[in-house]
């Protein structure tokens with residue numbers, strides 16, 4: 001019921017914004033692409049583009065987000081979640097092109113490009129200092145991965161001549177820096193290149209989120225193996241600008257509704273075969 005109020009309010013405020021634009025005569029494009037942010041009333045929120053939840057991510061992190069090989073469209077758990085989230089808010093999810101993972105928080109902080117970053121992004125104090133993080137929606141841990149047949153261990157990999165690939169700016173990169181201090185850590189743009197590099201022998205190992213390594217090893221990188229599951233106890237959240245606290249509140253409400261009405265469970269089962 002609360003939800004209905006919220007939805008009708010948003011519909012009204014977007015319509016009002018559209019009328020304002022029309023009245024100003026400043027909008028040449030009918031697709032709203034140059035529309036200014038929708039002005040929020042008290043307790044409500046602004047959007048980069050009216051009627052849309054504009055999302056950014058780094059689309060090399062299956063099964064949370066990747067690009068469909070045929071269509072080039074983003075697919076994955078986070079994409080499905082964003083669609084349901086948007087629907088619960090009376091909006092439509094709109095995904096922008098993939099960008100570097102370590103540029104996501106700065107982009108959200110700067111404002112104007114996207115409303116949210118949804119990227120299997122671990123809630124950390126450092127990120128919370130820059131942006132708001134929503135309530136958690138998935139639990140995660142880290143993993144240390146090598147090629148099948150390799151005899152490397154956590155200990156043996158901690159040596160200067162060993163190359164450990166990570167994705168730049170991730171919690172996996174932080175873990176590797178702390179726990180493999182003597183190894184040569186190689187920060188890459190994406191973890192798929194890291195996986196290919198371990199296969200071809202460019203790297204001795206890699207560190208990434210356990211749900212991602214498990215999924216990839218099961219579905220495509222069958223010649224890789226997890227040698228350590230690292231219980232970091234991470235939780236993923238959605239990054240939102242600190243200037244938009246109404247959106248954080250609305251997203252947290254929608255996440256709670258999705259847990260209650262079974263939509264979150266449905267997406268978990270679709271991508272992980274079980275509720276998480």
Ligand code: ARG
Nearest residue numbers: 058061119120121122170171
């Ligand atoms: N959970 C890790 C972090 O927050 C890795 C996230 C990487 N996500 C991505 N879409 N590439 O640092």
